[in-house]
Amino acid sequence: IHDPSDPMGKLFFNILATFAEFEADLIRMRTREGMAVARDKGKLRGKKPKLSERQQKELRRMYDTGDYSIIDLSELFSISRPSVYRTLSRTASTFLLGSL
Numbered sequence: 001i002h003d004p005s006d007p008m009g010k011l012f013f014n015i016l017a018t019f020a021e022f023e024a025d026l027i028r029m030r031t032r033e034g035m036a037v038a039r040d041k042g043k044l045r046g047k048k049p050k051l052s053e054r055q056q057k058e059l060r061r062m063y064d065t066g067d068y069s070i071i072d073l074s075e076l077f078s079i080s081r082p083s084v085y086r087t088l089s090r091t092a093s094t095f096l097l098g099s100l
Helices: 007-041 053-065 070-077 081-090 094-099
Strands: none
Touching: 053 070, 053 081, 070 081
8 A cells, every 4th residue: 555645655646647647538539539430420410409390480489479488488398498598599580580
C-alpha cells in the first residue's frame, strides 16, 4: 500500500491518474470517430420530436393567438416547458411570415 503523502506514493498515484486520463481520451476519440462514420452512413439522426408535425403546427398557431401561455401549452400537450420552447423555435411563426 502506497502512502499518497510520500514522494513514491505521489508518483504512483500520478501515473495511475495519467493512465486513467489517457483511457478516457481514447474512449472519447473512438466515440467521435464512430459517430462520424454513422453520420456519413446516415444512421445518426438524433431523437425524434415529442410532437407530430400537425401538433407542432397547432402549438405554434395557439401560441401566436396570444391566448395561451407556455405553461398552458405544456400542460395541454403534455410536454415540458423546454419542449414547448424547442418546438416554437423549430416552427416558423405564421404571424411573422404573413407580415413579410
